[in-house]
Amino acid sequence: MKYCSNCGKEIVKMIPEGDNIERYVCLHCNTIHYQNPKIIVGTIPIYEDKILLCKRAIEPQYGKWTIPAGFLELGERVEEGAIRETKEEANANVEIIKLQTVYSIPKISQVYLLFLAKLLDLDFSPGHETLATKLFSFEEIPWNEIAFTAVKFALKTYIDDKKNNRLEMTHVGFYPQHI
């Protein structure tokens, strides 16, 4: 960030009065440009004990497997965003069951909210950012080919919960502790 998005003049980095963190500040129009972590929403779509995964057609992690997920948009609630991303990436229709995990990656200021969801039918197919969509049994999950630590954490906590009949829990994790 170099210029003020409000007036177009150059900005400076400074600690505003009453604050204790450096912000981008415009000394011309006095706008403080706060920056905030981003939310990624997605689902673990379940169909008869199988999990729908998507093979990524874009960077980062091209060719790796993931669950359908992406950035929450303005004006969306978190479940809505998760359902939309599932539709966009896998053309899949899901119904939210519960929030499976909240996973922070402070190094890149991202917070994942990943929901367990019921895959409503087998009418799924790759979206524009996906090479392939496929149902995996727990044993078939390609752990070494999973794209993101947040996704690994979500899948592992779900499988553990399922085995231990603890299906109401939401798990809070973060990188690098919960890889």
Next chain:
Amino acid sequence: MKYCSNCGKEIVKMIPEGDNIERYVCLHCNTIHYQNPKIIVGTIPIYEDKILLCKRAIEPQYGKWTIPAGFLELGERVEEGAIRETKEEANANVEIIKLQTVYSIPKISQVYLLFLAKLLDLDFSPGHETLATKLFSFEEIPWNEIAFTAVKFALKTYIDDKKNNRLEMTHVGFYPQHI
């Protein structure tokens, strides 16, 4: 947003190629300025069946009661942010117990993540943005003087869970349905 924060030139609102949502785009340096919902983190600090509330010293909702909460900062994980806000607003020391609620307010693109927390001692006092800090029993909570719907939702779900001995659950709600 009127000017590009990268090059300072005027921006336009348009749907970029491969997208389906209008974004602020700079046609000079080709930067797409995505905008994202903001995360608010906070705690419900519990001490022997009482809840610590803060009387707001700032707008919006000056003079109303709330739980300690505020915007998540870059580089923070969600629990860290919740603990920091509790310290800033109530000078209170807490330990996270679990994620109590996730609450979306799509109209203003905010997502609250509110944690149940154990208040570790009685050494609390108002921070700069707080007029008063006080422990309330469930019966004493000033429901008509609570500042935000997300906070009401978090307090109500916690009290319900406590009464029904369902202390592991995380509740997902949104405005206007869950007021």
